[in-house]
Amino acid sequence: MAKQTSNFKPQTSNFKQDANGPLVGIVMGSESDLDIMNGAAEMLRQFEVEPELTIVSAHRTPERLREYAQKAKERGVKVIIAGAGGAAHLPGMIAANTILPVIGVPVKSSNSIDGWDSMLSILQMPYGVPVATVALNGAKNAGILAAQILALHDTSIAGKLEAFKEYQDDIVMESVKNVKNLGYRNEFD
Numbered sequence: 001m002a003k004q005t006s007n008f009k010p011q012t013s014n015f016k017q018d019a020n021g022p023l024v025g026i027v028m029g030s031e032s033d034l035d036i037m038n039g040a041a042e043m044l045r046q047f048e049v050e051p052e053l054t055i056v057s058a059h060r061t062p063e064r065l066r067e068y069a070q071k072a073k074e075r076g077v078k079v080i081i082a083g084a085g086g087a088a089h090l091p092g093m094i095a096a097n098t099i100l101p102v103i104g105v106p107v108k109s110s111n112s113i114d115g116w117d118s119m120l121s122i123l124q125m126p127y128g129v130p131v132a133t134v135a136l137n138g139a140k141n142a143g144i145l146a147a148q149i150l151a152l153h154d155t156s157i158a159g160k161l162e163a164f165k166e167y168q169d170d171i172v173m174e175s176v177k178n179v180k181n182l183g184y185r186n187e188f189d
């Protein structure tokens, strides 16, 4: 059966603002993380989820961290994405202060030892306080994962995620065609 072409359209604007407040909170340790963490916001907008995004530093604003994490659930936030670099304790400390799922993004920051410190600080959370850790600088995947969590109770977001899967399939199949047209042997397609 011929595969249906997806109707997924990447978009970076024209998203709807959620009337009931943000469902996803994106926090980062420093403004210097924004270039990377913006990827999570952009990805969520593809699914018409407009997240909130702000700076919360675990070591520079510990009180703000506590308040943000503790109030997030009552503010209607369902998932928190937290990104930081270096000794990246932000995601773990957010997770310590809420029962909401926390997705951690290790950032390869200027003060980071090649990303490994950020990676391991977030990934290696001890038993009892999990942080769902994505790849180094993997903020886009954090956005997708947050949308997938919301989609458990939202058929509209679920539909957009299905379309996104189709879209990725279409992109690869386009490449398959391109490579075949270059003259490489392919008896599979």
Ligand code: RP5
Pocket (backbone or CB within 6 Å): 028, 029, 030, 031, 032, 033, 057, 083, 084, 085, 086, 107, 109, 110, 111
């Ligand atoms: C971490 O240190 C931040 O999350 C950032 O990744 C890194 C560098 O912060 P700045 O010195 O740029 O503020 O706390």
